[in-house]
């Protein structure tokens with residue numbers, strides 16, 4: 001497994017334009033597969049438009065303690081893009097006034113931002129209904145200074161959403177690196193110990209599952225049953241919901257697909273599994289994504305492709321919800337990842 | 352014309368068999384879909400049975416399809432390999448049980 005980001009390795013694929021050329025060219029340009037735009041035009045959904053804003057997703061930086069093979073952020077310890085306190089202050093201003101009911105902090109490992117705790121404390125005061133932090137679990141065991149994160153999250157009633165690729169050690173470590181499984185199990189036990197994820201507990205603990213390879217996630221409910229059974233029987237671990245998320249062909253996952261000669265088959269699989277019923281609820285229809293440097297995007301994926309919102313307002317400093325809600329969403333062929341099967345978003349299936 | 356008997360890309364075209372015989376083609380796919388739904392057996396169990404049978408009938412398309420299906424369902428490689436062994440054991444058992452026929456014939460023909 002690589003220990004550096006594509007960016008640090010100066011791989012050509014780290015460039016947005018290279019990725020977009022691949023997504024717009026090849027089997028799509030030669031007509032073998034239809035463009036996403038044409039597919040959604042068939043059901044009158046082009047241009048794709050937002051509905052009511054519900055989720056504000058803020059990416060506080062691309063630095064991460066892990067270098068997962070499938071990462072669409074191309075995150076890693078070598079990434080230096082970290083949200084500053086000034087940008088956080090601009091975000092807080094927006095959080096206090098937004099109509100969104102969910103605040104969703106992501107990264108990288110958001111906990112590695114030096115101002116993370118301050119930001120969480122301040123944001124928690126805004127009284128947003130659902131305050132999510134996406135935590136990769138191992139960060140809670142990466143260093144002593146993170147050991148108290150479960151208590152910290154509890155204090156601020158944070159909803160913890162954590163990634164867990166499989167309930168077996170082999171599969172987890174293959175996708176995320178050696179030792180990730182044991183550390184994740186330990187972190188889940190610590191979260192359970194303070195009350196997270198227990199049946200009927202108000203301290204929400206959900207897991208995110210991404211396939212570890214060039215295939216789509218199976219039925220979310222069946223996977224949740226299998227995960228619950230295995231984690232309770234083997235480790236006495238409880239959690240609430242499992243979100244099955246499709247890997248989108250971006251950044252390291254795209255690099256993997258190309259290197260393993262799975263790219264075309266994977267795109268065929270996504271297009272074959274296209275579900276028109278998922279289109280109306282794709283994530284970008286109710287979410288705004290903010291990058292570490294304050295730019296606004298339709299979703300975290302578009303952020304990684306450098307596709308800023310098509311609106312007069314492009315930066316958190318000029319944030320205006322009404323103007324933003326009146327934009328067209330920027331799409332490309334990676335969007336097929338959101339409409340495959342039961343659909344996929346940061347909150348799991350959508351159809 | 353392809354210059355080999357099997358082309359992995361042909362699996363994607365499986366659905367097209369209905370084009371030359373729509374009614375029975377559709378009936379087959381309806382039946383096929385129904386068989387693999389959750390029932391008295393879980394869809395997961397049926398996926399493993401399908402994988403074992405795929406090996407026994409030595410269909411490369413089915414092997415590709417049900418390996419991927421297993422991965423999607425979170426089935427582990429150990430489970431998949433055991434399923435293949437179950438199929439292989441029945442197949443080799445079916446060969447070996449004919450050894451009794453050979454023994455019978457041998458005995459009958461020998462003084």
Ligand code: SF4
Pocket residue numbers: 064065066067068070071072073074075076107108109136163
């Ligand atoms: S997938 Fe998550 S945990 Fe893994 S490298 Fe990317 S941001 Fe870090």
Ligand code: SF4
Pocket residue numbers: 282283284285298299300301302329330331332334335336338
């Ligand atoms: S990738 Fe982003 S823009 Fe495309 S459909 Fe998914 S959420 Fe929307």
